Amino acid sequence: MRIGILSDTHDRVARTARAVALLIDEGAEALFHCGDLTGPEVVAVCGRLPGYYVFGNNDFEEDLLRLEMARVGGTCLGRGGELVLGGRRVAMTHGDSPRDVRRLLALEPDYLLLGHSHRAADERVGRTRRINPGALHRASERTVALLDLATDELRLLKVDGK
Numbered sequence: 001m002r003i004g005i006l007s008d009t010h011d012r013v014a015r016t017a018r019a020v021a022l023l024i025d026e027g028a029e030a031l032f033h034c035g036d037l038t039g040p041e042v043v044a045v046c047g048r049l050p051g052y053y054v055f056g057n058n059d060f061e062e063d064l065l066r067l068e069m070a071r072v073g074g075t076c077l078g079r080g081g082e083l084v085l086g087g088r089r090v091a092m093t094h095g096d097s098p099r100d101v102r103r104l105l106a107l108e109p110d111y112l113l114l115g116h117s118h119r120a121a122d123e124r125v126g127r128t129r130r131i132n133p134g135a136l137h138r139a140s141e142r143t144v145a146l147l148d149l150a151t152d153e154l155r156l157l158k159v160d161g162k
Contacts, residue, residue: 009137010135
């Protein structure tokens with residue numbers, strides 16, 4: 001199973017729509033948004049695929065975001081959580097809270113997805129692969145990630161345009 005990972009969209013609806021289309025074209029079957037959605041319109045464009053969402057430090061209207069997540073059939077993991085998908089344990093948080101990161105790393109998931117830094121990263125912490133897809137706002141290069149859960153292959157995809 002291939003999952004699309006994005007973060008820090010900061011209400012850039014058109015750019016997010018292009019990123020989602022790119023991930024779908026590359027074979028994504030689900031989307032994971034690592035927070036800082038900012039507005040419900042971003043959730044609406046992510047709703048083209050089954051989606052999992054966490055809140056970031058710029059997601060001030062959580063009730064509106066939750067309503068839109070429910071409308072598109074998405075799953076809200078609050079400030080962070082874990083699920084099993086494609087036989088892999090996937091945890092996700094925004095990354096602004098060291099406490100949440102430590103809590104999720106202690107669960108030893110296969111993957112910990114996070115954003116916040118606006119920089120793409122891929123590293124191992126113990127048995128957990130920690131992945132940041134980069135950002136679609138305030139980033140020198142706007143990127144999202146495509147992860148194949150069956151093969152462990154990760155690809156960073158550049159999102160062009162304004």
